[in-house]
Each structure stands twice: as C-alpha cells, then as structure tokens.
Amino acid sequence: MQSRRPLGQRSSPDGLLDDVNKAIIEQLQQDGRRSYAAMATAVGLSEAAVRQRVQRLLDAGVMQIVAVTDPLRVGFHREAMIGVRVTGDSRIVAEAIATLPEVDYVVLTAGSFDIIAELVAENDDHLLELINSRIRAMSQVLATETFVYLRLVKQTYTWGVR
Missing domain, CATH: 1.10.10.10 (Winged helix-like DNA-binding domain superfamily/Winged helix DNA-binding domain)
Structure with missing residues (x-):
C-alpha cells in the first residue's frame, strides 16, 4: 500500500x-x-x-x-467518434471541427488518424449531415472513419490527480 x-x-x-x-x-x-x-x-x-x-x-x-448528461435522454439519439485524416496543419482542422456545436471532444493524435472527434447527433440523418456537409467538406480533410456508438458501457471522470 x-x-x-x-x-x-x-x-x-x-x-x-x-x-x-x-x-x-x-x-x-x-x-x-x-x-x-x-x-x-x-x-x-x-x-x-x-x-x-x-x-x-x-x-x-x-x-x-x-x-x-446522457445524450439519449436529452434528444441526441446518435453518438459517434470520427477519425479524421488531413493534409497540412492538423491543428487548423482540429480547431475548425471544435467549433461545431455537436462536437464535444477533439484530440490531435499520432497513428492512423490525425484527429479524433466525438459528436452527438439527433439521428442518423443529422449524423450524415455533420460528416458529409460539415467535416468532409473541409478542404484539408482527406478521409474520415466513423465509429457509431451502440452502447456506452462506462463513462467516468473520477480518475483523481497525480
């Protein structure tokens, strides 16, 4: 101990x-x-x-x-994580994605994606609109991969401090 x-x-x-x-x-x-x-x-x-x-x-x-909040209980029936590959300065694209009101989490990453963003959408049509018309429409976005949440198993913010 x-x-x-x-x-x-x-x-x-x-x-x-x-x-x-x-x-x-x-x-x-x-x-x-x-x-x-x-x-x-x-x-x-x-x-x-x-x-x-x-x-x-x-x-x-x-x-x-x-x-x-639980997004499902406040009108958002679709949650997804979007992996984004970009050309040029990924910080610029990350900042642009972060301005979208449906996006609640944006990180710059190393690996197969330059950016990972979490978003909430009212339904599948809204999700499609966000991905196609708002994220993929950004000129520096090369590709996206969408991970649709089926069930949230754990979400906690009690990791303490070091």
Whole structure:
C-alpha cells in the first residue's frame, strides 16, 4: 500500500496543484455539487479558503464544473467518434471541427488518424449531415472513419490527480 504524504508537501512548478488542491479536485470529481463546507472539513481548511482555491483552479483552466448528461435522454439519439485524416496543419482542422456545436471532444493524435472527434447527433440523418456537409467538406480533410456508438458501457471522470 502506498503511503500518503501530508497535504501540502507536493506541488506543481506553479504551486497551483499542491496536495490540498488535489484533494479538493478529488472531492469535486466524486460529487460536483459538494458544498464548500464539506470540502473544507475534508481538507482541513476554512470554507472561504476552499472557495478561493476552487475559483483559482477554475480561472486557471485546471478544471471545470459541469453537468454531464446522457445524450439519449436529452434528444441526441446518435453518438459517434470520427477519425479524421488531413493534409497540412492538423491543428487548423482540429480547431475548425471544435467549433461545431455537436462536437464535444477533439484530440490531435499520432497513428492512423490525425484527429479524433466525438459528436452527438439527433439521428442518423443529422449524423450524415455533420460528416458529409460539415467535416468532409473541409478542404484539408482527406478521409474520415466513423465509429457509431451502440452502447456506452462506462463513462467516468473520477480518475483523481497525480
């Protein structure tokens, strides 16, 4: 079993990810609605100090606090991952794909695809429109491969922090 160091002993170069902030992040990963008071008790700080630390983490872009929905229950009946091969600067295409409101995840990759994007669509016609008229229509897109989701088996955001 790994021994834990006391809070505050490890920190990132900028000091933002010390053990207290990591503990706060872990608290919020377990329950994004956890109160500042409950987190304060868990990490040994005042409620005001926790509130300030959470705001700094949000402002720095280290984390977001959002509601994660089930797309099927909010009107999107098709989810897919799209592998995209491009010519030229893949960052430009990735940024363009990221502007599409149906796209919720875009990564630049190494391997057979330059970009992988996850999207949600209302139905198969909407998915076809997104792929053909919006993604494949981009001049730098050479090819796409679509992976349609049949069932989501696991989706979690509780991996903690290192």
